[in-house]
Amino acid sequence: MAAPLEILTAPLPAETDPGDIDAYMAGGGYGAVRKALKSMSQTELIEEINASGIKGRGGAGFSTGMKWNLCADRFPRYLCANADESEPGSFKDRHLLEAKPHQIIEGMIITSYALGINLGYIYIRGEFFQIIDQMEAALEDARKHGFLGADILGTGYDLELYVHPGAGAYICGEETGLIESLEGNRPYPRLKPPFFPAAIGLWGQPTIVNNVETMAQIATIVDMGAEAYKQIGSEDDTTGPRLFGLCGHVKKPGIYEYDSDVTLRELIYDAAGGIRDDNRLKGVIPGGISAPILTPEEIDTPMGFGALGKLGSMGGTGGIIVMDETTSMVDALLNASSFAAHESCGQCTPCREGVPWMNDILRRIRNGQGRDEDLDLLLDICKQIHGHTVCVFGQAPGVWPVRTILVKYWPEFRACIERKELVVPPLEESYLRPDQYEHIPPVPGNFRLKTEEADAAG
Amino acid sequence: MATPLEFTEAARERAAKILDRYPAEYRKSAVVPLLHLAQEEWGHVSPEAMACVARLIGCSPVKVAEIATFYPMFNREPVGEHVLAVCHTLPCALTGCGSVFDHLSEKLGIGLGETTADGRFTLRKSECLAACDRGPVLLVNRRLHTHVSPEKVDEILTELEKG
Amino acid sequence: MATITIDEQQYTVEEGRNLIDAAADLGIDIPHFCYHPGLAPDGNCRMCLTEMEIRPGQFGIVTSCTIRIKDGMNFRFNSPAVLDNRKGIMEFLLINHPLDCPWCDQAGECKLQDHSFDHGRGHSRFVETKRVPPKKDLGPHITLYTTRCILCQRCTRFCDEITGTSELGVVQMGSKSEIATFEGVPLDNRMSANVADICPVGALVTKDFLYKPRIWHYDKVDTLCPGCATGCNTTLEVLHQKIYRTKPRHNEAVNGYWMCDEGRFCYHGWQDADRLQAPLKRVDGELRQVTWPDAMDAAVSGIQAVLAGEGDSAMGVVGSSMATNEENYLLRRLGAEAFGSPRTGLDRKPDGEAWTSKSGFHIDADKTPNTRGARDMLGAGSPEDILRGIGDGTIRGLYVLGGDIGRTLSSEETDAFSKLEFLVVHDVHRSDLAELADVVFPGAIPFEKNGTMTNAQGRVQRLSPAFPPPSGAREDGAILRYVGQRMGVDLGGTDPAGVLEEIAGNVDGYAGLTYDLIGDQGAMTGGEGPSEAAGG
Structure with a gap:
């Protein structure tokens, strides 16, 4: 039986406003930014992320380190944190945005610093009204505390981050659709090749588009070190803590943090308390609506991207939709x-x-x-x-x-x-x-x- | 076309701040946030509002219409004082959003996309609002209500009637 | 050059060339809708997907329209994956299509028809309800049959990339997407009708070419637009001595793939003009229709009277920027050899408005096609020069090569020309000038002419007749030759190729030019031969 983790889901002290930067800093927040900017070179940071083995949490499971390494040697470069969470069945990003806005900002600062980026955006879906307000306030606080703006922490490094709101279109979650949307065009995804964002992205410049959970994980990696990070999960499949969101016909829907070795059965029956009314399972979509469905005989699979891939499904966003026998x-x-x-x-x-x-x-x-x-x-x-x-x-x-x-x-x-x-x-x-x-x-x-x-x- | 619309002084200041987030040569990037601003100002995004945004950005108005008509969040027609959007995507469907919608529809006496005669409520369906663990969910204006049931709908409506 | 492999056959093609164009050069058709060589590739229609070797031995699906040729590339154009995709795309494009070919003006030049014939399935599996969005009036020249649109966005890209006017956009989302203009901002840029040419289906049509005879009935005539000094290359579609449509003909050095609306539709003005059907002669103060010999007698005796009374320099000749190089050259010869040493002028109507598009396509202010050539042929002075000559009494008679239906006279000009003792005019209708003449010879309009013209850049290009002049009219070169003959001067043959040979020997900058060298893309004056200057 896999043990639940409390890394990304570490609870805040009671009565704490998640947007409160002082409370966040009191708990060690922005330590990762200090560590990265003050004691690590850009190369060291990139190597650290490579070494962690992290795969992006946006859904495709693409290696974040590789994405960074593909960034073309041209400047300016831009960062886009993707918080356009709209894949049905996925709600982990909302959870993080609500609970850990500053950790996402930390990850964005570290990523920007590592890649020599001076301007970035967090693209938040338009329906997240409160989240947008909270994130804008959090960015303002970070600016006031000297984590954004000119000469961050006296290192001579400048960075501006802004919220860019979406307006309710799923396609903006596709990274080049997101870039087109940010440019003010219809969010038609671009042809790849040649428009790989890391080569030709926002306004024609190299651009890193990373999911917001990935951003939060970057802060975690810097915090705990790549060595410790990759001990979580399995290095040959998916490292680091994973956020799994269970919804549909389970008794206790919600976000659960485990490593990738946890099985789908454990998530459904142990973490989420089993099927409602103790009905029998009919099918489960393991990673957002796009992930191919698994039948009751297929749920003893670990949740790594590779393991699910072998079943013809995929890890996707970790949003798990459970359907019981009454479902048509x-x-x-x-x-x-x-x-x-x-x-x-x-x-x-x-x-x-x-x-x-x-x-x-x-x-x-x-x-x-x-x-x-x-x-x-x-x-x-x-x-x-x-x-x-x-x-x-x-x-x-x-x-x-x-x-x-x-x-x-x-x-x-x-x-x-x-x-x-x-x-x-x-x-x-x-x-x-x-x-x-x-x-x-x-x-x-x-x-x-x-x-x-x-x-x-x- | 009707009389040209112009932002109020206060909105112009907000617009200037929005434009400041983007490099000066890429003003068009501000189109979505500016359309949100226009919708806040006028309740919906009329062709006149699109033209206003186009003037601010300095682009052809059809390029703003391309954006305003693409995104479902922009109201093309006037809407009620309160816009109620029931999520109807799979996880919410599994947890009973159908009965929530039907209840709302019956209570308000309007169908999908319609506005009550008194102009108070507009009823909509929404795609996944990314709160699937708390479904069914209902977005009322800017506020998300979770674990919504027909009973809770009554409470929400009562609260809105009062407010 | 690069060596590439297509379906296991090796070919040598130009490095860097677009794959669709390179294949076309080899006579291989890669079906496509959204790609147009005059626009940036967009890759949205997915019809041109082919297989390319991505890693040794491994092929992947690519959009041909975005591939630029590199040495060693290896393609499969006819693999099952490629053919299946084409079949699939054809089905998708047709499920919501109205299939209204019987009354669609695009029939016969429709990519959907062509590709459906080659790659389609022959029957429909679609039993759902089709979308039926309404027809839209987009602007003065263009109507959108929305149901037929396949959303390839050539038109929106044209207005963004070429004109830079961006009147067109795609509104709504997904399957509801439609091409649209913004309320109160119609598609009315000066090149708007090009969108109908590039629309691969029957969605965008010009109001001018609606419910006209089927396109396969027309004779196609490659010629030049007479609308301005740019000299756009065109193809006329002609049936029973009538022009039904003008389309731009590709010439990278002049007009690219485009032409302006003014030029495109100017044939109406010419074609609808009330043409002179016989020569006119002034009798008792009134112009009366006479026979050709009668008119010739009158012209020759009138000219001779001026020359006899006033001496060698009393006759002036005025060339026309509407006329060909050959005609103006023959006029010069006629003047020099039959009129002694005449004052030479060039008549031209006032300038219009110039415009240069975002992509560099230029509409010239000079609304005549051959000012440069006429000037080269005549070595002419300014129109004011002629007026001054009339004013001070040194010019007593004038021979004018008119023929511009857009030309009207100012009151000063009317006054001046009224003072002449004798005025001979070539014209195509009863213009202001013709009304003042003693003899009017009915000439040809540009669409009836064979010859060359020199555009503002100095590019000599060929003009071909869509049909002959009306039975009572003559080509202007023939009239000049006839007048010469009657005055004892042999102007030689009037075959333009022969005259051009003479021009090449006598006119500065035209040395070496021949009809063959000019070909269908023109050649620069100044001895450069065909060149590759930037076009629209």
Whole structure:
């Protein structure tokens, strides 16, 4: 049984306002900034982050050190901390923004210093009204205390950080969409290549876009040292503490901090107290709506990015959506698909046309007007979108939920079509076991259901 | 087009502060924050408000319209005094946001996207508000209400009626 | 140069060239919608996805439009992944498309039609309801059939990158996205109609070319725009001796892929003019239609009378910046060889408004196409010079190569020309000037002419006739030759290529120029030959 951690979730002293810089400093806050700016060179800092093995917490699980190393040797460079948390099922960033604004600022200062950045923004989604107010006040306090502005801590290093509010568009969480949004353009993600932010980012300059949890983790790494940090979790998968957010049909939804070796079963049944009403589990989405769903037989997996990848799913944002046996998977998928259809930015053809089309088909199936050919058509549309879009959005929330929920819960969708109404079959009859479908690869390409078995099961 | 809109003196000062956050040659970066400001000023972002922001930034007005019409947070039409947005994305759907929305709709006598005749309430649905552990959630103007149930909706409405 | 591999075949292409363009040079079509060689690549339509070797032996999907050729690149244009994607994109683009080809003006030159034929599926799997956004009036020249739009954004990029006027944007989000203008700010920049040319589908159409005969019926004539001294290269679409549409023809050194609206639609003014159908002769103070021999007799005897009474320098000749180099050259010869030593002038209407777009496309203030060439041919003095000559009585007779429907006379000019003893005019309609003439020869409009013109940059370019002049009119060169003949001067053949040969031998800066050298892209005066100056 994995033990819960209290690193990022370390509680503040009772009655403390999370935005209060004095209270934060009394608890050792801004020590990481002092340590970094006063006693470490830029190279040492970058090496420290590399050594920590940290993977970005935005969802893709990309090595933060590598991202920094890719930063082109041109100046000015800019920092964008991504707090546009909008992946359904993810709420860890909100938690950190509410509870630890100064730790995020610390991470931003350290990152900026390490990379020679003098101007940065924290892009916070527009609906986070109170968080924006609190962050603006926190930045002002940090400025007053000499952690921002000119000649920080007498080191001669200058940095300005500002809040940039979003306005409710999921696509701004995509790093180049975020940059376009920050430039005041429609947040259409850019073509990569050539527009890798670290090479050509904000206003054409090298730009580091890191998730806000990653920023907070940077402060933690400097604080505890890379050596200690990488002892948490497993170095060959995912190091450092992880924030897992459990929601849906669990008894105790909330944020839980563990290392990556914790299993999904432990998170659901131990941390979050099990399924509501002691119902049976039907499916779980392990890392935000885009992460391919896992069936009850698949939850004994550790939560590392690599481990989940081996199951054809992904670590994503660590937002875990738990669904019990009463859930209609047709409804759940329709909901996920409606989100994707609503949030597609409309820039490129496959996503703009294909994702809403799938949504229309799913709505028809849900309303009892499904046709025999619809499920194959859906899989075919998935294939036509996958790997053909400008950004990963087309496939992440657009395709992956459809093709994994559809394939794994094929009998339930078949039942819905055959009986021409929404039905929630008994759990045993609603989904396929792992040996009944072929591995669903996370890379562009085809996959095929073992049709005969599926038909037999349906 | 109707009479051109101009920001009040106070709003102009706030606008100047917003513009100060960005390098002088990239004034267009301020478009989203300035549209938020315009919405605070006038309640919604009309074409006149877009034109006002465009003048401030120094860009073609359609480039502001591109932004104002893209983001769901910008009201294109006048809205009620209180805007109620029920999150309807999967985690909230699993925890019963449907009944919250239906209850609100019935209580207020309006459907999705509509405003009550007295101009007090506008009812909306929102995509995920990133508070999935506390669902169903309801955003009332700038304030997030969590663990919302039909009973809690009644309390919230009573409070708003008073306020 | 670079050696690249396409489907296991090796080719040598220009290093740094865009892959779509490089493939086109090789005769290989990479289907695409959003890419246009005159605009920065955008990569949004996803039709041009091909496979490129990213690491040895490993191929990845790339947008062709963003690839610049480097030596050793290895592509697969026809792999199953590439072909499947094209099929998929075609399906996506057509699910919400109205499929209204029977009454769409783009039919026949529509990329959706072409690519659907080559890469489409032949039947639809879409049973949902199509989006039907309403049609929009975007500006004085352009209508948007919103249902047909595939959101490739060529038009918005044109207004951002080329004109810099940014009237167009994409509003709304996702599948509701639409091209739009802002209320009260129409698409009315001086190059607005180019968006219809570059629209790959039937979404943006000019109001001018709506419900016209199908595009495959037209004869296409490569010529020049007579609208200003820029000399944009154009293609006319002609049917039954009528122009239906003008489109810019690519010339990187002159107009790029573009032309201005004024020039594009100026054919109407010419085509709708009330043309002279026969020569005119002043009889009892009134202009009357006469036969060609009658008019010739009158012209020759009138000129001879002036020369007999007033001496060699009493006849003036005035060339035209609407006329070709060859015509102006023949006028000079006629003057020199038949009129003694005439004063030479060049007539030109007042300047219009110049404009240079963000990308450098230039609309010249000079609203005539051949001022530079006419001046080169005539060595002409200013129009004021001629007026002064008339005023002080030294010019008693004038031979004017008119033919500009936009030319009107000021009261001073009217007064001056009224004082002349004898006035011969070539014109195309009953202009102010023609009304004062003793003899009017009905000439040709620029769309009926064959010859060369020299634009403001000094680039000599070829003009080709869309149709012959009306039956009672003649090409101006032929009229000049006829007058010469009647006055005992042989101006030689009027074939422009032959005249140009003569010009090359006699006019400074034109040495070495031939019809072949000028070709369809023009050649610079001053002996540089075809050059690659920056274009629009």
